[in-house]
Amino acid sequence: MKVTINDIAKLANVSKTTVSKVINNKAEGVGEETRKKILKIIEELNYQPSAIARGLVTKRTHSIGLIIPDIANPFFPQLARGVEDIAIKNGYNVFLCNSDNDVEKEEGYIKAFIDKSVDGMILTSSTSISDSHYQSLKEKKIPFILVDRYIEGIEGGAGVFSDNKEGAYKAVNYLLEHGHEKIAFISGPLSITTALHRLNGYQAAHYDKGIEIDYDLVQEGNYHFKSGFEFIEQLITAKKKFSAVFAANDMIAIGVVKALKKHNIKIPDDVEVIGFDDIDTATLVEPALSTVAQPIYDMGALGAAMLIKMIEGKEIDQKNIYLKSELVLRETTRRE
Amino acid sequence: MKVTINDIAKLANVSKTTVSKVINNKAEGVGEETRKKILKIIEELNYQPSAIARGLVTKRTHSIGLIIPDIANPFFPQLARGVEDIAIKNGYNVFLCNSDNDVEKEEGYIKAFIDKSVDGMILTSSTSISDSHYQSLKEKKIPFILVDRYIEGIEGGAGVFSDNKEGAYKAVNYLLEHGHEKIAFISGPLSITTALHRLNGYQAAHYDKGIEIDYDLVQEGNYHFKSGFEFIEQLITAKKKFSAVFAANDMIAIGVVKALKKHNIKIPDDVEVIGFDDIDTATLVEPALSTVAQPIYDMGALGAAMLIKMIEGKEIDQKNIYLKSELVLRETTRRE
DNA sequence: ATAATTTAGGTAACCGGTTATCTAAACCGG
């Protein structure tokens, strides 16, 4: 049988109150000798208090829930690792769930997390508008943090995002300043805020330079390799002219590069390409991808840190934090 | 305040026993009308029973723990996704922890999982020998599954692995049959069983062909890009002759390819390269990596399925399962 | 019509901790 606090108490000839005090390092009310005796017995029996039992009364489980679209998508492991690290450092464990961008799955996970009494949750949301299923988070007053993807009109939580619009602006502006006027753009799914904001950045950069966008060169993609590859093939067979491509993420950009290479178009000489995210693979492909690097790990880590602050009742400095992204130029853009 | 079973009972004018029966779909002992009335109140109050409270008495949390070295390592997301999917499908949630191959961290996580009363755990172990910290798993009779990495002399658990030796044998044998006699090999850390077994496969293939191994061409690496890149550079500057490279995983292989390209050695014409794992990036790099594909996702999924069987007291068919790996030839080996 | 059985539902103990409150002995100053 599992050894419980009662067993320890019995063996030590004390009440479980006293054992409890020892376990929790409460100094008052326990003599040095008794403490030592209890500690010894705990050691001998390899006793570990049950977090479940404790949680029932303290209302704290030291668990947090993390919902992301898909851990197998190369963007998210880094984010997950960020939250993991900070969580562990603060004595929390994290439940991981993959929503596949499916709102119903997400809803199910939120429910599961609630009945498991997580102390808080971190969400990369599957919708961009405040949906009914976030309601219960408010109702039950569960602290939560949005990471990566913003949700319009949600209250009660806080968030960590990167400046997607700015990032996209930087990339497109770079291209524009280097004389490109026909810049193809493959976005992410526009129902996702990051995708929308990157599109906005693309547009803003054009607007500021007074250059009109040819919307035949703009396509809604799905953040996967294929949507980059296919759109570029389409453009090529349609003989559409373009001299640069901005891809809403690196996987798309890699698809773009593959398509371009397949058609013997020289990168960066004939066409320059810029991606977004700076996933690990970006440096592994050839030519190495120029991209807008976001601090993915930091987004997770900061999110976790904020969440824990909220859980522990401390003030957080800002409700929403926007992390800076940075244009890193590698081999899919020209040297100078 | 949070609504509890008592609130429901009071509002429905029944005892909490009755409510409990309704919640758990126990047919006996509850009339149709009472059931409906209770259900309605539950709905109205958006009541969710506390898994914590339930867990305290049922001794089941429907949570499982997963310990892997590093989710940011491209091998593990697929594995994690496999366990996730199966876990969720069966009503379990999974705690994720990154051990960084650090035995002490791993030990800490095992303890944390125990006091959170997980129903079972899945481990990709950081040691190859049965260490003291697995003791408590046995003691407390917690079901566990080893995935990917075997541990010598551990009892009480089961495991899912791939046939690392076979896989390596196939790759090296292929190379040998194509006339290579000088095949460089960069292994993983030999304290990890997968690495050891792949080395054994490399050796066995040579042995069977009666070809002596030149151990100057063999190097212990660490499963990262760098160890492949650096060793090849070393061989080249030392003017060591070799006509093929077998890398113990794809990241090493990618490093190898980069080094080879840097020195203008043609792949596969001058040197053929084979990796191991078949991570997603393997198809993205150029030339696309020939590699020994393991069913990573399946390993996780099967592991989870077995674990859940064990948790639920069902028999498992085999204690240890070895999944077949498969040589997939892409562009770092010659056509025919 | 009566006994036996089924059915709906209630009572209370229990899971393994925490915590507010209480007791009794030790201590302490004047």
Place this chain on the structure above:
DNA sequence: CCGGTTTAGATAACCGGTTACCTAAATTAT
């Protein structure tokens, strides 16, 4: 030497469910 204050430790309620067992009414069998 006495009343007041610390201090070590105990008692018991409580957290939110589950479950073994009980009761009383309804149903069925005889």
